[in-house]
Amino acid sequence: MKDCIFCKIINKEIPADIVYEDGNVMAFKDVNPATPIHLLFIPKKHIPTLMDVDGENAHLMGDLHRAVAQVAREMELESGFRLVSNCNKDAGQIVFHVHYHLLAGRPLQWPPG
Ligand code: AMP
Numbered sequence: 639m640k641d642c643i644f645c646k647i648i649n650k651e652i653p654a655d656i657v658y659e660d661g662n663v664m665a666f667k668d669v670n671p672a673t674p675i676h677l678l679f680i681p682k683k684h685i686p687t688l689m690d691v692d693g694e695n696a697h698l699m700g701d702l703h704r705a706v707a708q709v710a711r712e713m714e715l716e717s718g719f720r721l722v723s724n725c726n727k728d729a730g731q732i733v734f735h736v737h738y739h740l741l742a743g744r745p746l747q748w749p750p751g
Contacts, residue, residue: 642684642733642734643733643735644678644733644735645684645735647680648680648682654666654667654669655667657677657709658679658705658708658709660705661682662681662682662698662701663679663680663681663698663704663705664679664680664682665677665679665680665705665706665709665740666678668739672739672741673741673742673743673746674742674743674744675713675715675719675741675743676739676740676742677739678737678738678739679702679705679706679709679737679738679740680702680735680737681698681699681701683695683698685735685736686734686735686736687725687726687731687734687736688723688725688736689725689726690736691736699736706738706740709740710740710742715742718742719740719741719742720739720740720741720742720746721738721740721741722738722741723736723737724739
C-alpha cells in the first residue's frame with residue numbers, strides 16, 4: 639500500500655534492521671525500542687488491523703507465529719518474551735499494517751497500562 643511505512647520497509651524503499659525474512663513475513667528491530675530486545679513481525683501482505691484478518695489471509699498469521707518461534711529459538715529467548723499486537727485507537731495502534739511486537743531482554747510487568 640502506497641502510504642504505509644511498513645509496506646515501504648517490505649519494498650526496501652526505506653531502511654530497517656531486518657532480522658528475518660521469508661516469502662510471507664518480515665521481522666525487523668523497532669526503531670523506538672521499549673525493551674532491550676524489541677522486534678516487529680509483519681505479513682508482507684498489507685492487512686490494516688487484526689479486525690481485517692479473515693479466511694483469505696488468516697494463514698499469514700500462522701506464518702507470523704512460525705517466524706516468531708524460529709527467531710525466538712535462534713535468539714535463545716528461553717527465559718521469556720511477550721508478543722503483543724495493538725488493534726485500533728484504544729490499544730494505541732499507530733501503524734495500520736498488522737504487526738506483532740516481540741518484547742524481551744528484561745522481566746516484563748503485567749498487566750500492561
Ligand atoms: P503500534 O503502536 O503497535 O502501531 O506500534 C508501531 C511501532 O512501529 C512502534 O513501536 C514504532 O516505534 C515502530 N516503528 C514505526 N516506524 C518504524 C520504522 N521505520 N522502523 C522500525 N520501527 C518503526
